[in-house]
Amino acid sequence: MDFDKASLAAFALGCDVLGAGGGGPAGQSLPVALHAVAQHGPVRVVELSELPADELVMPCALLGAPDVFAERIGTFREAAAIRRQVEAHFGRPVAALMCTEVGGTNGPASVALAANAGLPLLDADGMGRAFPGVEQVAMQLAGITASPSVLADEHERVVVVQAESGEWLERLARNVVTAFGNRAVSSEYVMTVEQAAGAVVDGSLSKALRIGAILEESARDAASTSAAADRLADEFGGARLAECRVTGVHPIKNKATATLATNSRRTILLEGVNRDEGRWLRLEAGHEYHAVLEDGELLAAVPDIITMFDVHSGDPVPVRELRYGMRVVVLALPCPAAWREPAALRLVGPRAFGLCLDYAPLAAHHV
Numbered sequence: 001m002d003f004d005k006a007s008l009a010a011f012a013l014g015c016d017v018l019g020a021g022g023g024g025p026a027g028q029s030l031p032v033a034l035h036a037v038a039q040h041g042p043v044r045v046v047e048l049s050e051l052p053a054d055e056l057v058m059p060c061a062l063l064g065a066p067d068v069f070a071e072r073i074g075t076f077r078e079a080a081a082i083r084r085q086v087e088a089h090f091g092r093p094v095a096a097l098m099c100t101e102v103g104g105t106n107g108p109a110s111v112a113l114a115a116n117a118g119l120p121l122l123d124a125d126g127m128g129r130a131f132p133g134v135e136q137v138a139m140q141l142a143g144i145t146a147s148p149s150v151l152a153d154e155h156e157r158v159v160v161v162q163a164e165s166g167e168w169l170e171r172l173a174r175n176v177v178t179a180f181g182n183r184a185v186s187s188e189y190v191m192t193v194e195q196a197a198g199a200v201v202d203g204s205l206s207k208a209l210r211i212g213a214i215l216e217e218s219a220r221d222a223a224s225t226s227a228a229a230d231r232l233a234d235e236f237g238g239a240r241l242a243e244c245r246v247t248g249v250h251p252i253k254n255k256a257t258a259t260l261a262t263n264s265r266r267t268i269l270l271e272g273v274n275r276d277e278g279r280w281l282r283l284e285a286g287h288e289y290h291a292v293l294e295d296g297e298l299l300a301a302v303p304d305i306i307t308m309f310d311v312h313s314g315d316p317v318p319v320r321e322l323r324y325g326m327r328v329v330v331l332a333l334p335c336p337a338a339w340r341e342p343a344a345l346r347l348v349g350p351r352a353f354g355l356c357l358d359y360a361p362l363a364a365h366h367v
Contacts, residue, residue: 014208025105059099123202243276
């Protein structure tokens with residue numbers, strides 16, 4: 001599989017779905033990805049089995065403020081500077097670049113980064129969706145060392161950060177990014193191909209591309225947004241939860257706002273419409289959508305992937321754009337299996353985001 005001009009739009013659409021309302025809009029990095037493949041040629045997507053076991057996998061992501069990305073596009077040649085630093089530090093070649101976070105902006109950005117670094121792109125990522133924290137990745141669970149973190153800006157200034165944990169790496173790296181003007185490219189959890197087996201979320205890029213292709217096919221067939229959501233639910237074992245009107249968006253301030261995962265909280269009230277008339281849903285959100293409840297019953301919760309679609313456009317709706325009066329379709333898709341383990345739920349379950357809820361696997365509420 002290659003990423004070229006013909007496939008990138010569908011891939012970006014799928015990345016927005018897997019962003020679960022967060023991760024920044026994939027549309028911000030899509031033009032850069034299109035430019036990169038036009039300049040350097042299609043980016044080859046590879047599997048771990050195709051790579052030498054003793055060479056390196058280099059996860060990469062944009063780090064900083066999404067609003068800054070919209071104004072400072074950057075060159076995406078940062079990946080080449082990071083590759084040189086990583087190879088010098090480890091004394092071995094990088095076999096492939098890996099997207100740290102497939103959900104949202106970082107999905108298409110990884111294509112541009114791989115093209116500029118002259119590397120293939122691994123069909124995997126660290127999350128299978130979007131999470132806000134640097135340490136909220138599968139590599140953390142697998143015991144891969146987060147350090148060194150290599151950060152670069154568009155002028156190819158490079159900073160190497162050493163930290164004993166993902167939590168400390170988060171603190172230190174974000175201070176470096178602030179010095180860069182709130183926009184940087186970072187690489188952490190660098191590992192060998194052998195280590196990556198079982199430590200990453202396999203197939204996440206292919207999944208995003210397939211999701212986008214289904215949505216594009218549905219649009220060409222003039223299918224309703226609810227019908228498109230039903231197709232996704234059927235193919236990926238998820239559930240179209242409801243079609244609703246947003247009746248309230250209420251910011252929440254509480255004591256659990258000390259970490260990046262919990263420093264943004266809001267409750268959204270949803271009134272069912274059409275075949276869902278008479279139903280009322282409560283949606284809990286932060287940087288992403290975290291939980292959907294109906295009459296006190298938990299329908300879906302993080303780390304499962306909750307996505308809102310605008311009924312009229314069919315586009316995924318980020319948390320920050322959800323407004324009173326919007327008509328939305330609520331879709332939930334199951335998370336990668338690794339996130340359902342007890343240690344993983346301590347890292348990315350509902351309580352990690354300040355919710356007094358326990359995770360329950362996604363129920364098949366096909367309505």
